[in-house]
Amino acid sequence: MTPRLVEVRKNVLKHNDELARALRRRFADAGVYVVSLVSSPGAGKTAMLERLLATLSESRRVAALVGDLATENDAARLARSGAPVRQITTGTICHLDADMVERALEGWDLNELDLLFIENVGNLVCPASYDLGENLRMVLLSVTEGEDKPLKYPTIFNTADVAILTKMDLAVAVEFDLDEALRNICAVREGMRTFSVSAKTGAGLPELIAFLGDQTHALP
Ligand SMILES: Nc1nc2c(ncn2[C@@H]2O[C@H](COP(=O)(O)OP(=O)(O)OP(=O)(O)O)[C@@H](O)[C@H]2O)c(=O)[nH]1
Ligand SMILES: [Mg+2]
Numbered sequence: 001m002t003p004r005l006v007e008v009r010k011n012v013l014k015h016n017d018e019l020a021r022a023l024r025r026r027f028a029d030a031g032v033y034v035v036s037l038v039s040s041p042g043a044g045k046t047a048m049l050e051r052l053l054a055t056l057s058e059s060r061r062v063a064a065l066v067g068d069l070a071t072e073n074d075a076a077r078l079a080r081s082g083a084p085v086r087q088i089t090t091g092t093i094c095h096l097d098a099d100m101v102e103r104a105l106e107g108w109d110l111n112e113l114d115l116l117f118i119e120n121v122g123n124l125v126c127p128a129s130y131d132l133g134e135n136l137r138m139v140l141l142s143v144t145e146g147e148d149k150p151l152k153y154p155t156i157f158n159t160a161d162v163a164i165l166t167k168m169d170l171a172v173a174v175e176f177d178l179d180e181a182l183r184n185i186c187a188v189r190e191g192m193r194t195f196s197v198s199a200k201t202g203a204g205l206p207e208l209i210a211f212l213g214d215q216t217h218a219l220p
Contacts, residue, residue: 016130019098023133030110033216034118036132038156039140040149041122044166046074047199048140049117053081055209060216061112065104066119067096074119084108095126098133115216124153136215142167143176147184154188162193164208169198 027034037045049064056062063084066074075087088096088104101118110116118134120127139160141149144167150157157163163185171178178196185192195211197204 013129016098019102020131020133023098023102024135026110027116027133027135030113032110032113032116033136034116034132034134035136035138035212036118036120036134037138037140038120038124038127038160039122039142039166040124040145043122043140043142043145044199045119045122045140046077048164048166048197048205049078049119050081051199051202051205052117052209052212053078053083055205056115056212057081057083060114062115062117063108063113064117064119065096065101067100067121069093069121078119090121094121094123095130096120096132097130101132115212124149124156128155128159136161138162138164140164140166141181141185143171144174147177147181150181150184150188157185157188157192160189160192162195162211163189165194165196167198167200168196168203169200 037049039045046066053062053064064078065086065088066078067088067090068074069090069092072087072089075085079085086104088100090096090100096118118132137160139156139162141163143165165178165181170176182194185194195204195208197208
């Protein structure tokens with residue numbers, strides 16, 4: 001017999017998958033490309049998004065949702081770009097789910113958007129299981145976390161499409177071994193597309209922005 005807790009968890013995830021599927025259809029119908037960001041707390045999701053929003057909003061209609069347990073701080077940082085931004089505060093919940101995303105979108109006309117970013121709660125475990133209806137999931141790994149994280153948290157890398165090594169300006173100071181990190185990412189997800197960036201200096205961001213541009217053009 002399946003333990004009751006496992007049963008409940010399965011039903012929660014099934015419900016989330018159904019909501020995420022409906023969201024994905026809505027996004028496609030509206031022609032909006034959705035990118036989510038997952039990482040450990042403080043890996044640099046908001047710092048990188050601040051840069052991406054500032055650049056992309058020059059040529060695209062961009063918006064962002066950002067999840068945290070508490071505070072509206074990240075939304076305030078991202079809103080400085082001038083793009084529409086909404087904070088989702090989750091209280092005690094360690095991840096966003098499709099229902100939270102759907103509720104946060106209330107009142108927004110998706111037809112008015114080309115690109116929507118969703119910054120997840122900082123956590124390398126829980127967000128992996130929750131589909132948000134996004135087109136592309138980016139997992140961020142900062143150089144200060146250590147090269148071994150892909151091996152220790154394989155699920156978050158397996159459920160992402162692209163890996164981004166962040167805070168590259170600090171790589172030398174913390175003796176970060178880029179080749180080893182890339183090998184570890186490949187060991188858990190062969191062929192995964194990777195980018196190395198610094199939100200502080202802007203290094204690597206043009207390549208990422210070009211990639212996102214290509215992805216958006218691929219929209220039907
Ligand atoms: N040196 C350096 N510091 C960075 C870089 N990106 C982010 N930081 C710093 O790292 C800290 C965390 O950055 P955030 O952008 O808030 O990280 P986050 O992933 O959004 O954090 P949570 O939303 O709390 O999970 C801040 O002090 C940033 O200034 C970078 O490229 N280089
Ligand atoms: Mg943040």
